[in-house]
Amino acid sequence: MDIAARVAELKPHLIATRRDLHQHAESGWTEFRTATHVVERLTALGYEVHYGPEVLSPEHMAGLPTQAELDRHLERAITQGANPEIARKMAGGYTGVVGILRCGEGPTIGMRFDMDALDITETTDESHRPCKEGFASRNPGAMHACGHDAHVSIGLGVAQLLAELRDQLRGTVKLIFQPAEEGVRGARAMVEAGVVDDVDYLLGAHIGFAARETGMIITGGSGFLATSKLDAIFTGVPSHAGAAPEQGRNALLAAASAALNLHAIPRHSAGASRINVGVLQAGSGRNVTPAHAVLKLETRGATSEIDAYMRANAERVIRAAAEMWDVKVEIRPMGSAAGGTSDPELAAVVGHAASETPSVTRIVPSGDLGGSEDYAWMMERVQSRGGKATYMMIGTKIAAPHHDSRFDIDEDALPIGVEVMTRTVLKLAGR
Numbered sequence: 001m002d003i004a005a006r007v008a009e010l011k012p013h014l015i016a017t018r019r020d021l022h023q024h025a026e027s028g029w030t031e032f033r034t035a036t037h038v039v040e041r042l043t044a045l046g047y048e049v050h051y052g053p054e055v056l057s058p059e060h061m062a063g064l065p066t067q068a069e070l071d072r073h074l075e076r077a078i079t080q081g082a083n084p085e086i087a088r089k090m091a092g093g094y095t096g097v098v099g100i101l102r103c104g105e106g107p108t109i110g111m112r113f114d115m116d117a118l119d120i121t122e123t124t125d126e127s128h129r130p131c132k133e134g135f136a137s138r139n140p141g142a143m144h145a146c147g148h149d150a151h152v153s154i155g156l157g158v159a160q161l162l163a164e165l166r167d168q169l170r171g172t173v174k175l176i177f178q179p180a181e182e183g184v185r186g187a188r189a190m191v192e193a194g195v196v197d198d199v200d201y202l203l204g205a206h207i208g209f210a211a212r213e214t215g216m217i218i219t220g221g222s223g224f225l226a227t228s229k230l231d232a233i234f235t236g237v238p239s240h241a242g243a244a245p246e247q248g249r250n251a252l253l254a255a256a257s258a259a260l261n262l263h264a265i266p267r268h269s270a271g272a273s274r275i276n277v278g279v280l281q282a283g284s285g286r287n288v289t290p291a292h293a294v295l296k297l298e299t300r301g302a303t304s305e306i307d308a309y310m311r312a313n314a315e316r317v318i319r320a321a322a323e324m325w326d327v328k329v330e331i332r333p334m335g336s337a338a339g340g341t342s343d344p345e346l347a348a349v350v351g352h353a354a355s356e357t358p359s360v361t362r363i364v365p366s367g368d369l370g371g372s373e374d375y376a377w378m379m380e381r382v383q384s385r386g387g388k389a390t391y392m393m394i395g396t397k398i399a400a401p402h403h404d405s406r407f408d409i410d411e412d413a414l415p416i417g418v419e420v421m422t423r424t425v426l427k428l429a430g431r
Contacts, residue, residue: 010160029180055098103166105170108172109201118142170430184372204373210370213361217420218364219347226339231334251282258295261317265317274301281294338376344366347392359412
């Protein structure tokens with residue numbers, strides 16, 4: 001097969017898939033329509049398909065929406081064309097999908113593609129290409145502003161090519177379509193379900209970020225910051241602020257004390273450490289002792305160990321503030337990611353694959369992500385078991401920064417991503 005020519009033939013389908021997903025953006029744990037489309041496509045291509053509760057550990061599904069919200073999004077997905085039988089097996093937010101292609105003895109190669117959109121309302125500006133060309137998000141408050149629609153399209157393109165190249169492969173290919181990457185909520189649930197435990201080589205990818213020109217490939221991303229996302233819910237006792245202040249227990253002041261002291265945690269000498277309180281919501285009226293407060297915060301660290309240090313101290317500060325003000329507190333984990341870095345040996349294989357891809361114009365061996373990505377949980381698990389993992393970045397011009405309501409990509413990047421990833425699999429497991 002002439003891979004470059006075949007990818008060129010697939011390009012219109014890749015674009016159509018990306019635009020369909022962009023129109024029907026679904027936030028984390030509500031990707032019912034997206035996931036059912038993936039299940040149907042992989043099944044049609046002859047993959048062994050697993051989805052729903054069998055690929056997600058319920059104890060590790062962080063930051064789930066309410067049951068009412070999950071039910072509402074499930075029904076919306078069905079009205080927008082999701083297969084009802086498949087979608088209802090994902091009820092409760094079980095929107096992960098794994099497609100397996102078994103090609104005899106050989107290595108197991110995993111590839112991760114995230115599916116979720118952001119909780120952003122897409123701009124209605126007529127100059128915005130998705131608006132101008134009629135594929136802007138139809139779902140209020142949800143937008144593919146980080147390129148995950150492109151990731152799913154690329155993943156399905158890779159699935160198509162590998163199915164056609166099956167006779168040239170050995171070993172096993174696992175295509176992992178992950179929910180809830182935003183807020184780093186979904187990967188660990190798939191890891192704890194054992195999805196990557198047998199993987200020898202793991203490849204993740206993101207469109208854009210440090211790769212801001214179409215045709216550029218960064219073969220080994222680094223600079224993953226480990227992170228913990230926490231909600232602290234303080235519960236006090238209400239009272240009349242004028243007539244009986246001594247009867248109250250002030251949750252607002254407990255939360256405010258915690259917010260100030262969290263930022264006083266000593267930073268770690270072994271590497272970068274971060275903390276941020278992003279939200280403090282409290283109180284019910286100016287003459288009522290505040291009985292409820294919610295603090296939303298995150299910690300980060302250059303390594304998982306540094307983040308664990310920041311998180312342990314954050315929880316200590318929060319509990320001490322609650323005790324000082326004589327209120328109760330519940331700390332809820334809302335998401336997390338490990339630290340990590342790509343294996344240069346596997347990144348080099350990606351580089352060789354990119355060098356054989358005619359539309360690749362620039363190959364960069366490493367690049368700093370500069371943030372957190374829950375793919376790092378998968379990377380850490382594979383590396384801890386003796387495997388290799390890398391994280392590539394697929395270059396694209398972008399209309400606005402990631403997570404902006406005007407975000408858009410250069411769709412010429414889609415076939416490039418498909419070709420480089422397919423060639424990488426052939427180099428690792430070709431006959």
